Amino acid sequence: MMINWPQVLFNSAITGSLYLIGAVGLTLTYGLSKFPNFAHAEFITLGAFIGYLVAEQLGLGWPLALLIAFLVSGTVGVLCYRGIFQPLAKRGSSIIHLMVASIALGFILRHSIGAIWTWKPVYFSAAWTSFDVGSMRISSLWLWLIVTAISLSFAIHFLLMKTRIGKAIRASASNPELALASGINVNRVILITWFIGTGLAAIAGIFRGADTQIWPMTGWDIILPIFAVAILGGIGNFYGAIAAAFIIGLAENVGVVGLIALGLSTTYRIGIAFLILIITLIVKPEGLAMLFRRF
Amino acid sequence: MDPILVAENINAGYGEAIIVQGVSMQVSEGEIVAIIGPNGSGKSTLIKSFLGFAKLFDGKIFYQGKNISGIASDRAVSLGIGYVPQIDNVFSNLTIAENLDMGAYHQRGKASIKARIAEMYDMFPELEVRKKGLAGNLSGGERQMLAVARALMAQPKLLFLDEPLASLSPKPATVMLSKMENIRQSGIAIVIVEQNVQKVLSISNRGYALANGTCVLEGDASSLFDGDNARQRYLGLDSHDPISD
Numbered sequence: 001m002m003i004n005w006p007q008v009l010f011n012s013a014i015t016g017s018l019y020l021i022g023a024v025g026l027t028l029t030y031g032l033s034k035f036p037n038f039a040h041a042e043f044i045t046l047g048a049f050i051g052y053l054v055a056e057q058l059g060l061g062w063p064l065a066l067l068i069a070f071l072v073s074g075t076v077g078v079l080c081y082r083g084i085f086q087p088l089a090k091r092g093s094s095i096i097h098l099m100v101a102s103i104a105l106g107f108i109l110r111h112s113i114g115a116i117w118t119w120k121p122v123y124f125s126a127a128w129t130s131f132d133v134g135s136m137r138i139s140s141l142w143l144w145l146i147v148t149a150i151s152l153s154f155a156i157h158f159l160l161m162k163t164r165i166g167k168a169i170r171a172s173a174s175n176p177e178l179a180l181a182s183g184i185n186v187n188r189v190i191l192i193t194w195f196i197g198t199g200l201a202a203i204a205g206i207f208r209g210a211d212t213q214i215w216p217m218t219g220w221d222i223i224l225p226i227f228a229v230a231i232l233g234g235i236g237n238f239y240g241a242i243a244a245a246f247i248i249g250l251a252e253n254v255g256v257v258g259l260i261a262l263g264l265s266t267t268y269r270i271g272i273a274f275l276i277l278i279i280t281l282i283v284k285p286e287g288l289a290m291l292f293r294r295f
Numbered sequence: 296m297d298p299i300l301v302a303e304n305i306n307a308g309y310g311e312a313i314i315v316q317g318v319s320m321q322v323s324e325g326e327i328v329a330i331i332g333p334n335g336s337g338k339s340t341l342i343k344s345f346l347g348f349a350k351l352f353d354g355k356i357f358y359q360g361k362n363i364s365g366i367a368s369d370r371a372v373s374l375g376i377g378y379v380p381q382i383d384n385v386f387s388n389l390t391i392a393e394n395l396d397m398g399a400y401h402q403r404g405k406a407s408i409k410a411r412i413a414e415m416y417d418m419f420p421e422l423e424v425r426k427k428g429l430a431g432n433l434s435g436g437e438r439q440m441l442a443v444a445r446a447l448m449a450q451p452k453l454l455f456l457d458e459p460l461a462s463l464s465p466k467p468a469t470v471m472l473s474k475m476e477n478i479r480q481s482g483i484a485i486v487i488v489e490q491n492v493q494k495v496l497s498i499s500n501r502g503y504a505l506a507n508g509t510c511v512l513e514g515d516a517s518s519l520f521d522g523d524n525a526r527q528r529y530l531g532l533d534s535h536d537p538i539s540d
Contacts, residue, residue: 164400171386171397177348178386181379183372183401183449 006136008253014142016249017149018211022204022222023229023241024156025197031173031236032190033085035098036227040201042109044219047073047202048209049117056125069202077198078191080105086187106220114216121213128210145207152200153242159196160238169193173236225252225273232280234289243288248273298357299324299453299484300345305354307337307344313352314340318510320503322453327475327485329495329516332505338488339381341505342455346371346378358453373401377451381458381488384442387431391422394430394441398448408448415444418477436467443474453484460491472498 026040047069055065084101093101128141160166172179172189179186201219204226209218229248233240255272259265280287300322308314315337322328330338343349345356347368356364358374371378386394395415399408416423419440425433430441439459446454459475460468468491476498479485489495496502496516504512504519512519 164396167389167393167397168400171389171393174386174388175383177368178380178383179397180348180368181346181372181377182397182445183369184397185369 003257004135006134008257009250010136010138010142012246012250012253013146014249015252016246017146018204018207018222019225019229019248020149020242020245021152021200021207022226023233023245024152024238025200025204026226027230027233027236027238027241028169028193029197030230031238032169032193033081033089033098035085035095035102036230036235037085038099038102038223039080039106039109040102040198040226041219041223042106042113043073043077043198043201044205044208044222045113045216046076046109046219047205048214048218049113049205050202051206051209052117052122052124052214056122062126066203066206069206070199073202073205074195074199076109077194077201080198081191081194086190110216110220117216119216121215123213124210126210141207141210145211148203148207149245152203156196156238165189165192224270224277228273228277228280231277232287234287234292237287237289237292239292240288243291248276251276297324298322299359300486301357302341302345303355303357305341305344305356306352307340307349307354308352309340309349313508314349315344315505315508318354318503318505318508320510320513322484322486323500324452324484325479325482326500327479327487327498329492329499329502330486330488330505331490331492331495331502332511334490336505337508338505339457340508342378342457342486342488346376346455372449372451375450375452377446377449377454379442379446379454379456379459381461385430385433385438385445387429389430390427391430391433391441392426394445395422395448398445401449411448411450415447418447418474419444434467435462436464436470439463439467439471440474443471443478447478447483451483453486454478456485456487456489458489459487460489460494468494 022044025043026037029037029040050069050072051065054060054068055062084105085098088098088101128139130137130139132138158166160170168179168184168189169192171182172184172186176186179189204222205218208222212218225248229241229244232248233242233244252269252272256266256269259268298321302318302320305318306313306316318337318341320328320330330341332338340349344351347366351365354364355362358376363371363374366374386397389397392412395412396408399411402408416426421437422441422444425437430438433441443456443459456475459471463471472494475485475487487495487499496519499516501514502512502516502519503510
């Protein structure tokens with residue numbers, strides 16, 4: 001079997017970029033709220049549908065679709081935190097209560113999306129240019145995905161390292177009591193983080209929807225590898241998530257080569273992320289966090 | 296001297312548990328007040344109840360004559376009240392410079408914050424050498440200095456220090472005590488919760504001794520344990536033992 005390694009590496013970058021955009025929000029909100037938000041999947045889905053509404057149903061084009069999906073999903077995320085998770089946290093709910101509440105929220109959002117739009121898959125009609133570079137098949141959508149992931153990574157790095165609100169996010173994630181003692185309004189910081197985190201999920205949703213299909217399970221389809229990225233990166237750790245996204249992207253795509261060589265279905269590729277997640281939890285539950293201590 | 300802080304009949308604790316009962320105290324401007332007592336006597340809970348970190352069941356707290364009972368924790372600093380917790384008192388994943396910046400979070404004006412950071416480096420030269428290093432990599436003494444410097448960034452008028460000498464070896468502890476003297480001389484009132492009784496009383500104006508959540512002794516630091524067998528009753532020391540940790 002001839003293996004097109006340049007294509008495998010390029011596909012890894014595509015997969016890693018999608019997982020990165022999806023996982024950053026999950027890991028940032030975990031860092032502040034200290035529970036895994038399973039409804040993150042539905043913010044990915046919501047983004048895909050808002051993107052579909054803006055780009056396809058209203059015909060306003062891609063840039064506006066990305067912007068409006070980010071804003072709407074971020075706003076819904078803030079409202080959900082404010083209405084559900086913050087009151088629960090104030091009453092002293094444990095991580096389990098908050099996690100189960102997020103699963104319930106995910107169900108409500110998913111079925112609401114299905115009721116508002118449709119349960120049948122819909123598609124973006126934009127025709128992406130495809131071309132060959134050497135042995136690689138490249139689509140302009142994939143290039144946009146990679147460029148977006150890199151740009152967002154730099155933007156979040158700048159936010160976290162160079163701005164006061166970004167430093168306050170890192171400070172509040174690391175030591176909320178000391179943040180309060182320093183005069184940081186930790187609740188406001190959490191809301192800003194939820195806005196950014198759930199907004200970024202929407203961006204991932206649009207790219208996933210454009211690359212495959214849009215339906216109420218769009219987010220759920222990729223939430224497992226996104227959790228694997230967040231956990232391998234050291235949940236709550238932005239820089240760890242960048243490294244983990246590309247490690248898991250590479251593992252999945254090399255794994256696909258292996259699956260084909262073994263004559264197995266490539267639908268098992270999801271199992272590779274799951275395997276990495278389990279191994280990480282057993283061997284090194286803190287993930288790559290120790291390598292990236294500044295978040 | 297006018298009192299900067301007056302606490303009346305404080306009952307405080309966590310959840311449903313009342314740990315501090317009926318404690319009253321006051322702090323005058325520019326003085327150092329020690330709160331001493333054995334482990335579990337409610338010292339930390341008392342100061343945390345002033346700052347909204349512990350539940351205030353009953354009692355009133357006045358700061359500069361204004362009732363601040365039940366204040367939100369993030370509001371205290373903007374009133375001029377600084378707080379250094381006993382443990383986890385730095386942002387370990389932030390650099391030293393970033394820690395100081397966070398100390399002045401509610402303040403505006405880059406230039407004035409920068410000038411304040413420079414003042415902190417003058418006061419604690421050890422910090423400037425490692426300003427780009429992560430706070431988590433500091434030694435115990437350096438970490439304690441950074442914790443105090445972070446609180447001073449907000450230009451407090453009243454500073455609460457929770458066991459600032461705990462886990463410090465004798466030399467850094469002596470350095471820290473002299474820094475506290477310097478801070479007091481700059482006009483900031485300091486309340487120190489400490490188990491290292493002898494050392495803290497040596498720099499304090501007055502002291503309060505707590506046992507089982509109540510105040511059992513109060514007075515001038517120099518004569519707090521004079522007169523009776525209080526040392527043995529409240530601190531478990533023989534009357535001839537030196538007062539130390």
